[in-house]
Structure formats: structure tokens, C-alpha cells
Amino acid sequence: MDYVIGQIDRALDVNSAVVAALDSGNLDAPTPRQDWDVRTELNHTIGTMHIFAAVLSGTYSGAERESDWLGGDPRGAYAAAAEIDRAAWHRPDVLDSVIRHPAGTLPAPRAALLHWAELTTHGVDIAIAIGRPDLADNALCAELLDTLQAEGGIDEFRGSGLFGAEVPAVPSDPGHRRLLAYVGRALLSSTT
Template identity: 50%
Template structure:
């Protein structure tokens, strides 16, 4: 399975979850304690738009923390998903460096970082709205393997990942993944 295929699966999984978000969910807490559901979804949609622009050699039209959702969060996600998917499917997508908040990274590393954002935050959204049944646990298991191989210790800082939380070894993959990044 290629990284681009995994990104596609993550976009699809999160899209199914986003379709289930109702207006009353927007202020719900999420496993990502810094953000309520609207803030988390806005962060995710903003990131997708920014990655899409960067992969095309363009300057993003807004800052990551601007309002990307407007009055139609599902529509904003769908539009971002289309742009994001198209950008990652460009023949040179993995050859182009991507500028992130902490500096420029090679395309393959940007793909791993983006996949992490999509999968972890997609699961955060599913947990927040009580729709864990929509989570792609196989993808979460693959993501957890990638995270273990990379090592996240240098990313265990406030605002990124917290200390690993203990969960039963037989917990579903998405719960083990959330525990690994410091969410309960």
C-alpha cells in the first residue's frame, strides 16, 4: 500500500465521519483537548488546503488558523478533500518539499505528517461524535506501525503529542493509536 493510497483512505474515512457531524456537535470536546470539534475540524480543513497549495507550488490563501469552515463545515471538508487528493496525486507530489510550521520537509516526510494529521484527527472527530464504527481500524493499525517505526518522542510536546496513555493490548487499533499520541 503506497502512502498516497493511505492518504486517499484517510480522506475517505474522515469524509464519512464529517458527514455525521451535526450543528450541535460543533462545541463538543474532542480527544485533542486543545480544541472543540469545530476548532479541530477547522484545523484539519485548513491543513488540507495548505498542503494542497504547497504541493502545487502555490502560497496558501489563508493562515492555518483562519476560518476555513464558514457556514458549511461539510462542504468545506468536501472541497478541501478534493483539492488535497488531487494535489497528492500529482506526479511530482512526493518530489516537492513542503513548508510546515517548523520548517521545510521532503515530500515523503510531508506525506507521513499529513497522513498522521488525517488519521489521528479523523479518529478524534469520530470519538467526539460517538461514531467510532466509521473508523478504518486497518488504516489506524498501519498508522500506528508507521508511528512506532518513526518514533514520536521528539514530538511529545504540548500542542502536538502527549505522553503515551495505557490501554489494554486488545483495544481496537484506533484506541491504541490515540493512546500512543497521548489521548485517552
């Protein structure tokens, strides 16, 4: 499962490039995540990173993912959260524990896979929303999709607000489109 920790690192790096491409004019853009704009989805992503880090370090106090994590500096907020998140997942023996997370109690390897899925999906959502699907890492998305399917899927998280029902995708679609379809995102157009 060290592979998954490496993929979390990779997703954090990919999302850093997506966040760097943001400007104040596209924070209100709608995302493939129904009813969310870029600001809401980025705030949720940063909150998820902080909450996972707190859970992993045993300092979780019940903070909500939807609290205001962005403040006035989305790029700075993301960079700080990424540093904290990365450090938490690189703690010795982190994968030997059971994680008590707001999404439920999970073995740490399953929680790591869920985190990789959330980071990657939200990053793709934001990249598409700002008109930069080229920033999506199609190989990372395809690897995540293959791993999720090999590890039993995400059915336990569908309908809980984390992921929706799978929507149709074309097998020849790029990795990011196939991943979004798998996690229940409506595909916006053929250019995404």
C-alpha cells in the first residue's frame, strides 16, 4: 500500500498545478460535482486534507469539511493543507491503524485509497471547471480507476455524498473522463 501513499503525493502535486491556474474570476465556475462551484469544491478538498491529517495524527476535533478553509488566499490555503496532509500520510506505520473518519471507521489502507480518490476526483473537477482539462493527469486517473475496481469499488460510499451512481463512459475516453463517470459525475461536454 505504499504505492497508494505515493499516489496521494502525486495527486497533491497535480492539484497544486490546478490550484496555481486559478484566478478570482473562476472561483464561481460550476464544477462537474452537482451544485458545487470551484470555491466550494476547493474548500471541501482542503477541509478533507486537514481532517485526514488530524485523524491520522489523533488530533481530530470534529471540524467540518465545509468550514471556511480557504480564507482570502486559496493558493496559500491549498499549499499549507498539502504540506500537512503529505506529512500525515508519511508517518511511520500510518497504514497499520484503523482510521475513525467522518466517512466511517476504515482500515488505514482503505482510507488511503478513499483519500487518493477524493483528491484526484476533486482536482479533475476543478481543472474542468476552469477550462483546463489538460491539467488532469490521465495516467493517474486511469491508475486510480483500475485500483478502485481491483479493490472492490466504492459502492459503500455511493449515495453518501462522496460519490454518486456510475454514469456511462466510453472505454476510449481519456482517464479523467472515465474516472469522473465511475464516481458519478455528469460529463459536461466532449472537450472535458
